[in-house]
Amino acid sequence: MIDVKGVSVFPEALDAAEQAALVDKLRGVAQVAPLFAPETRFGKKMSVRMTSAGSCGWVSDRRGYRYEPTHPSGQDWPGIPDLLLEIWRAVVPEARPPDTALVNFYGDGAKMGMHQDRDEADFTQPVVSISLGDEALFRVGGTERGGKTESCWLRSGDVVVIGGAARLAYHGIDRVKHGSSMLLPQGGRINVTMRVVT
Ligand code: MD6
Ligand code: FE
Numbered sequence: 336m337i338d339v340k341g342v343s344v345f346p347e348a349l350d351a352a353e354q355a356a357l358v359d360k361l362r363g364v365a366q367v368a369p370l371f372a373p374e375t376r377f378g379k380k381m382s383v384r385m386t387s388a389g390s391c392g393w394v395s396d397r398r399g400y401r402y403e404p405t406h407p408s409g410q411d412w413p414g415i416p417d418l419l420l421e422i423w424r425a426v427v428p429e430a431r432p433p434d435t436a437l438v439n440f441y442g443d444g445a446k447m448g449m450h451q452d453r454d455e456a457d458f459t460q461p462v463v464s465i466s467l468g469d470e471a472l473f474r475v476g477g478t479e480r481g482g483k484t485e486s487c488w489l490r491s492g493d494v495v496v497i498g499g500a501a502r503l504a505y506h507g508i509d510r511v512k513h514g515s516s517m518l519l520p521q522g523g524r525i526n527v528t529m530r531v532v533t
Contacts, residue, residue, distance in 0.1 A: 461498030
């Protein structure tokens with residue numbers, strides 16, 4: 336385990352077969368609930384495309400950031416694949432089961448600005464993130480915007496836990512090395528974050 340300002344990074348937690356199986360499950364999720372590019376509350380399109388699985392999913396538009404019971408199309412979100420639930424139980428056995436799995440897809444040039452994950456009701460519960468595909472430069476700060484930060488590369492199969500004192504740490508993805516992994520034939524990066532929402 337690597338500690339990045341209180342955030343736990345578990346390199347290569349998933350082997351190649353598990354990564355491939357997970358990509359397959361996530362393709363199934365995106366078939367039911369297609370990826371979309373959310374707008375920030377300032378009306379700017381995000382470079383990352385997203386979808387969700389579970390009883391609710393994360394959406395963003397001019398009305399703000401929130402969890403909704405349906406995809407923007409009106410469809411119910413698909414269920415969280417068992418493989419993801421197994422990873423959650425293995426990594427954070429003491430936590431409540433997750434309500435949602437947010438799937439982020441980073442194409443060439445996509446990144447994610449520094450943010451806190453604070454749309455959930457219970458900050459005693461961790462967020463577990465899984466990286467698949469191209470490697471990404473992950474930056475972690477403190478619980479206040481603008482403090483000192485530390486960075487590390489997240490590679491395919493790495494699992495990250497943001498919990499405890501770091502649950503509200505600012506974090507973001509500065510860049511993705513397009514084509515650095517063979518997992519996704521067209522390149523790109525997938526990040527899945529599982530959360531307890533209520
Ligand atoms: C990403 N991750 O890795 C962005 N959030 O693409 C996150 O925003 C994140 O890795 C909460 C907990 C863990 C994370
Ligand atoms: Fe986040």
